[in-house]
Amino acid sequence: MTIHPLFWLVPIASVVALAAAFTFFKLMLKADEGTPRMREIAQHVRVGAMAYLKQQYKVVLIVFIVLAIVFSFMAYVLKVQNPWVPFAFLTGGFFSGLAGFFGMKTATYASGRTANAARKSLDGGLKIAFRSGAVMGLTVVGLGLLDIAVWFLILNHFYAGEAKALIIITTTMLTFGMGASTQALFARVGGGIYTKAADVGADIVGKVEQDIPEDDPRNPATIADNVGDNVGDVAGMGADLYESYCGSILSTAALGATAFALQPDMQMRAVLAPMLIAAVGIFLSLIGIFLVRTKEGATMRDLLKSLALGTNVSAVLIAIATFGILYGLGLDNWLGLSFSVISGLLAGVIIGQATEYYTSHSYKPTQDISKAGLTGSATVIIKGIGTGMISTCIPVITICVAILMSYLCANGFVLDMTQPGAISQGLYGIGIAAVGMLSTLGITLATDAYGPIADNAGGNAEMSELGEEVRHRTDALDALGNTTAATGKGFAIGSAALTALALLASYIEEVKIAKPELADLSIPEFMDQFQVNLMNPRVLVGAFIGAMAAFLFCGLTMEAVGRAAQDMVQEVRDQFKRIAGILEGKATPDYRRCVEISTRAAQREMIVPSVLAILIPIVTGLILGVPGVLGLLVGGLCAGFTLAVFMANAGGAWDNAKKNVEEGNFGGKGSFAHKATIVGDTVGDPFKDTSGPSLNILIKLMSMVSVVMAGLTVAYHLL
């Protein structure tokens, strides 16, 4: 098939992104890393983080090899998959891991330099941290689009002549999405357990029992805690968003291929549209990144404005550009689809604002949690859980409105499903809304990733004993990151829900490929054929299992953190007893053992939940067939999305409720309320950094697995 000339924008954008990332990386490396003590600590963290990542990749490699063998068996022996699947799967996992690796490498070089720059000015610190965050953002989008472009070219070369070429190409490429999701889940879960075991352990003994500040060099878990920020919040987040980014583009491309299957002139354009929106988004993100500048002596408010300016300009530009891209591509319904993208973007902004409202201590909900500290830790927990649960309301309603709007805009406002093409085109609208949300990932991820860099810079400053003022500046940078990150989270979580919906349609398509006699069924006919209606007990049972899977997964990751943290607490307490003079600063604690405990715990604990996430949809499919799988995915999506918002927001609110007290409210540092809110913060750690964000990936991974395994479960199922 002749490739539309605009396609070439995609590889160009990816190369530009990677080149820009490389440039920023080189510029950052030129900055001074500070005093010998600072270098030494940065080196410790760097070595620990790299050692962990290597260890993790080894475990994940085994999982990938096993799965690749399974896929090869399915492709070459059972013939229920096409021959490219194992390779696409492996590259997805490889690139997702690479994105995390590059991000982490950058972060571990940047945080010491950020601390050093913050010795001179707030502004200097911001520049290094933000530019390093941008390295991560640009690497993720660059690698993502590169992978997509290369696979598209390869598959197009081999399938170009066949009927339904684009459907086969796009569904095959989804396997590479599954690879990315699998890698991302391990990265989030493993990294999340690592970082929170260290963090919770360090906080419990350090802050609660011994009254020493965060990141104090006397605390044996400090290095592990800082390593954790890098492996969890940076490498984990990188793999996660690589997965989200590729997942949304790939699932929308697959939807485009089927929605416009009967209009060959439109089909290629519909497949390319999400890639092009993403490609243009890279250029617009770069503009945004260059807009983030500050003058000497800038205040906190100036910095915030400058960051917000960058992201907002990018978002507005992409909204405008979408009309141009879709018009330029010559899509029939370019206007409606553009409004689908706008409704996705707006939903992202609203979810971000709601996140901000429920988790920032500038607003009542979090302030009330701080206030609950006056009556002890139990009321802090009760209040936080209540707030988190209530906070699901706005995001869910927003997503619901976005689903309806993007669906209706894309299909000419037809709600009647019996109209030919109404559903597929509507679903394509939902998918492209998700792509719109993530199109400015280059810059939103920059503002997100710079948070942990600033956090680590603070750790470095504290451990190098750089003094109150530097620590103040790094804290300010960190707080700034928290604020802008709320918007980023809105986009990430919103796009996850929309992408998962789009993947439902891909699943149906994959079933049709597996059963060629059904190829010409419309979606309502398909649903009728498989009896996928809400009174089918297989659908209902699937939905129950989907909801349960979300809870089970969260429970397993929570328990993992709890267990690992207990080990850490025991070790830290032990060291205080065993090594005389630690608390007086006369002896050096044994940092290495704490790093080892976190590493071992993460390795041990990440297996079960991650493997379950892969097995549940397969087993459900093998027992309940197509209706059961669709029930599972819908149940998992609805319950999982709500649970993810609850956990992320409760955790965020507890974190800031503690900060609020530390700023001198309700008694300030060291008060009764402070101790109570520290308990809340500690409980919130795995909520917001382990279980919550992993759920976003879980939802999509279960869909991806179902899509890839469709051939198998259609051929063999019990009921």
Place this chain on the structure above:
Amino acid sequence: MTIHPLFWLVPIASVVALAAAFTFFKLMLKADEGTPRMREIAQHVRVGAMAYLKQQYKVVLIVFIVLAIVFSFMAYVLKVQNPWVPFAFLTGGFFSGLAGFFGMKTATYASGRTANAARKSLDGGLKIAFRSGAVMGLTVVGLGLLDIAVWFLILNHFYAGEAKALIIITTTMLTFGMGASTQALFARVGGGIYTKAADVGADIVGKVEQDIPEDDPRNPATIADNVGDNVGDVAGMGADLYESYCGSILSTAALGATAFALQPDMQMRAVLAPMLIAAVGIFLSLIGIFLVRTKEGATMRDLLKSLALGTNVSAVLIAIATFGILYGLGLDNWLGLSFSVISGLLAGVIIGQATEYYTSHSYKPTQDISKAGLTGSATVIIKGIGTGMISTCIPVITICVAILMSYLCANGFVLDMTQPGAISQGLYGIGIAAVGMLSTLGITLATDAYGPIADNAGGNAEMSELGEEVRHRTDALDALGNTTAATGKGFAIGSAALTALALLASYIEEVKIAKPELADLSIPEFMDQFQVNLMNPRVLVGAFIGAMAAFLFCGLTMEAVGRAAQDMVQEVRDQFKRIAGILEGKATPDYRRCVEISTRAAQREMIVPSVLAILIPIVTGLILGVPGVLGLLVGGLCAGFTLAVFMANAGGAWDNAKKNVEEGNFGGKGSFAHKATIVGDTVGDPFKDTSGPSLNILIKLMSMVSVVMAGLTVAYHLL
């Protein structure tokens, strides 16, 4: 229509149950209430509880009047409901309230007498507490069947001649179920907030801050706490289980009317079957109740055996009797349906066992939570949440198997939905499984309700300063209740899920009544007509909102408890400062103010969540129409059920983890681990006694509201 002669067993059973309840009540009243101090305290609690209940009924009355006006408008002006609906609704509410009232009256008279009997022997205490629990159990089932029998006779008198008489009769009777659900929700939410505000407040200041024991008369919140047990755990539970009992019978009867609509000779029998199973269950429960006897000097193990003997014998007898009843009724598929009942009963037992495993400190999960106390309250909370989430796995899978089994047994193992009648008869099987689960409610509720009576007896003993030994005995009684209650909870929660599923089918039937042109559609045709498939955005949006509704509702009730508890803590702290000599036992605290605080808080806080539960399905229906409502109910059911299990089990596990420490493990009373587990217990209070149990009602109430409002939302909806 001639009523089948076996029907008359139903009113007879209900009269027998009420007579037995009255006899037990009179017998209990004859027992001695003990010392003047004991009488005085019992009187305080009695007055406080009755005052609260009156207050609550006043508020609920307003809600009922408003809803009755709405229904009258729908019935007499819009003509989208039949004329009996407002009255059926009101009687359902009235009887549900009555069941709670009688239960509470009995409990408040019984607890002092239980304490007094426990002064002499453990056995004497058990007898009074258990017989009083039986009053509640028998009152609930007696009033339930009475209401059902009377309404059935009235409606049959008026509609007997009409075509589809039984369908109209049974769906009208569902409105009485909605009345019961509405009353139950208010009772559970209001009572739950009352009791936990007092309990949490009393614990935080008493146990954590001042180190005084539970129920110590020096604690100003003690009376409020004891009143709370009565209004929450007794009156709330009574209304709750009245609702479950009637809901399962009524929804199954309605399913029977539609599933056998084409076989007039079977239809009446299918409608009567659930009522008859319930009626026979009453006689068998009475046998079980009389089996609970103990000899003088019985050990704890003997008592447990005796209680278990009673419930197990009843359960086995009902399993056997079911074959007889269904055969005697002459139902074609009596054998298959009997196996549906068995699968329901087995599911209840398994869920009960799983509950026991995850919440009893004889097993590892709860022991691990106690152990987490060694590293502080944060790890206790993390571990408890993890355990609670993981504990959803077995109940959900059990319910899934029960759904499939009871469905398949009832429809001759036909999974193909296009077979005529396959779905309706399968759903009827699911409904009758729920009825089977609840058929021995007379005795299971007795073992459930005697828990709070024993708890209050302990309170009375402590406040009357009866000495260590009596308190020990009442504690033993309480602990015994916790163990047997696990099974009861399994049946209650399992039946809620199955009943809610059955109500989905009733909703479809009600839609057909509202649109007579659809009357002859089979369920798959109906689903096709309304496009109720999983790719319809209205279904998906509905499912999202359903899942969110469950979280929102929990969040609101959690926050309510948190806020009320904070008020209580402030008041108790204040009293310790304001009234000199309280802590030395030289001055009497102002109990009345604490009672007032709980009362006001419960009144204020119960409105929003309860009204939301009624409004959400109506608004969803008015916007999204039939597919949206079905999506809402399924999403709410799957997420709500899982969330309910999580909250109930996490709360139960925290409670027993604390008891485990108090028994001398991990440092015992007063240790660091004890303080940490008290925080867990306090957080768990609203989990297990407010939000968790209310969710069971929420799931069914949303379905009931949808059923009753179907006429309106079919006629008027936006999309």
